[in-house]
């Protein structure tokens with residue numbers, strides 16, 4: 001394809017047509033080498049045989065009975081008598097030469113030590129470069145410029161192979177180019193001889209050492225990069241030329257090795273460890289990519305994968321040559337190589353033609369594109385974009401239908417609740433009249449309720465799992481109606497009345513709408529609140545179900561744990577089963593269930609003074625105002641008990657904020673905000689902030705409904721980033737993220753959150769200098785609180801995840817199983833990649849499991865019925881309300 005495509009591209013007006021991305025699988029070749037002299041002298045047997053052009057067979061009859069596969073198929077296999085020229089011509093040439101057409105390409109050699117990687121790569125590099133020069137000579141109509149750079153990764157340090165300076169080079173992240181190696185020499189190539197000379201310098205510079213398996217064993221990963229730029233000569237200097245620019249990478253990996261087989265010690269052993277570790281990361285990345293790129297890919301776990309990211313599933317065409325020794329003694333390593341090759345076969349890349357256009361050419365291209373689009377609009381024939389529109393409309397219709405259904409369902413529930421309220425009122429009325437003569441205050445109940453309306457007290461109604469009703473205790477679905485006066489309950493005590501709980505708490509949530517006037521204070525809870533809590537609860541259960549299914553052990557939900565785990569759910573936490581054999585890819589068992597001694601944990605002395613790790617609303621900035629009411633839910637306490645029992649440390653309840661407290665805080669903030677909106681106190685510039693991220697539901701009205709999903713995504717991104725900037729508690733992020741997943745009714749809560757975070761960000765010490773230093777100090781301290789929170793969460797890992805689950809988690813997150821601080825390492829990674837939504841989803845899922853979002857979610861059911869309190873200005877004591885009040 002390379003040569004043909006470039007010939008077609010010799011005129012710049014043809015270039016733009018070839019710019020589309022091209023998705024294709026990595027090409028995987030297997031090369032078997034002959035037995036070497038050493039192996040022959042040891043009477044080794046060659047157990048592997050290429051039975052046709054694409055299959056390789058393991059012939060050992062003893063192994064055949066072991067249940068392991070004996071035949072493997074790849075794009076192409078080469079037996080020991082195939083020449084390197086044949087491998088190049090039939091296997092790698094087409095992809096390698098894409099580079100002259102402006103398409104990045106890469107050729108890898110992967111395999112155990114002494115299997116023939118360097119032997120193969122040297123030849124492939126030489127043939128490719130010769131063909132490139134041949135191509136350049138045959139295309140005089142184009143002007144070519146070639147650049148060359150070379151590096152090696154030795155013991156996880158990057159070295160410039162074109163420089164005698166051994167100083168390790170740093171990796172930098174460039175927003176446009178991705179990872180770049182700082183100060184790497186890039187030589188402009190004059191001619192073929194010049195390039196040959198540079199290649200021999202690299203060979204001489206590369207770290208090589210003798211092992212028992214290979215006298216000339218490469219001890220580093222070598223990456224050679226040849227960049228080719230070309231432009232059509234006839235357009236050069238005319239302002240409308242375009243340049244094709246692409247690179248070909250030649251990657252000769254160091255070989256995996258078993259210390260026992262390589263008989264390595266000292267320096268060699270250390271090198272071997274580094275080699276194996278980075279190859280393990282490469283294997284993990286390939287395995288993850290082979291499953292369809294869902295979730296977080298650990299490119300950053302090694303320098304090798306960071307540098308090679310574009311070649312692994314990115315903008316490059318890629319070939320991997322896996323080399324094998326046929327000897328029986330290497331069978332395990334050979335099988336590992338073939339497993340790696342099988343995974344690599346599933347990985348797709350998205351290469352594209354890289355064109356650098358001059359301004360003039362760009363304008364010309366855009367004009368053409370515009371004309372094409374105008375034509376498309378005129379012609380009624382179905383096009384891909386109109387298809388997209390109809391798909392979107394269909395999706396919207398389905399969404400609308402779903403919402404309609406929900407509204408009907410909620411209306412039904414509300415009516416049911418309404419009729420129950422009427423029944424209860426009837427009973428209460430009867431009760432009251434039968435006691436009339438004994439009572440001094442004939443309408444005590446109504447009076448109390450009216451008073452409650454006026455004062456809006458905030459004491460919590462949840463006590464030891466019992467919920468106080470109208471002078472009534474309701475326990476687990478059972479309601480008892482009791483006249484307060486008959487128990488001698490005073491008016492003050494009656495202030496604790498919150499609402500009447502129905503048998504099913506869902507039924508108690510929506511009865512405010514349109515009936516408030518008929519039922520005094522009972523109907524005071526607004527329809528909006530009722531609707532919110534109902535849908536919120538439903539959502540909690542949905543979210544919980546997915547968390548449960550995602551984190552339940554294999555036997556209960558095998559599909560989730562399967563290799564092809566629920567591909568339809570992009571939000572799934574894919575704990576993938578490792579298919580790679582133990583030898584190379586499985587790390588050591590975790591030492592024990594108990595917490596291994598580690599720096600972090602020994603530092604932890606119970607609850608430090610003023611430390612509020614789970615300051616959901618306060619972020620540790622104002623510890624005295626965290627707790628909503630001092631009475632933790634039973635769920636919250638259970639979580640704390642778990643923590644407390646970890647290592648016998650003394651951690652108090654206030655350190656875990658229950659989801660109830662969280663939701664109650666949300667509700668308060670919303671009410672406060674609505675009130676401020678009503679009072680016209682919202683500052684116009686803050687309204688603008690909301691518009692900037694695409695949300696202003698209060699102003700946009702109905703029109704915003706259709707755009708809501710888009711707005712939601714933008715807003716969610718902005719909030720996630722602000723959480724990170726403001727060091728917001730991970731538990732808070734998790735609750736918020738899991739609860740608000742895009743329902744239109746979420747908009748107000750997202751708005752409130754964004755406003756709060758914007759305010760917090762503006763008051764960070766490096767931001768608004770006018771903020772008083774005390775406040776700034778408190779905000780800085782939230783960073784410490786976040787660190788502590790991570791520590792505490794990490795201690796829950798052993799309790800919440802089984803041994804097997806933990807192992808999968810560590811592997812998935814690229815953490816060594818034998819690392820002493822593996823739990824902290826895991827938690828430290830959560831919520832850090834704010835631009836990667838899959839990462840965020842996985843982080844929320846893990847923390848949701850750690851804080852037992854499930855039980856808390858279930859407990860909310862009770863809470864919605866009971867602690868449903870009217871708006872109160874007295875409750876502005878939460879951390880975020882402080883922020884809000886200063887804000888507006």
Ligand SMILES: Nc1ncnc2c1ncn2[C@@H]1O[C@H](COP(=O)(O)OP(=O)(O)OP(=O)(O)O)[C@@H](O)[C@H]1O
Pocket residue numbers: 032033034036080111112113114115116117118119120214216217218219253254255256323
């Ligand atoms: N296909 C082949 N035909 C003949 N000889 C080969 C072949 N492949 C490798 N060899 C020989 O085997 C030996 C080891 O090869 P090479 O150094 O390329 O292995 P390697 O995989 O790069 O090893 P390491 O990872 O230790 O660097 C060399 O002497 C090489 O010449």
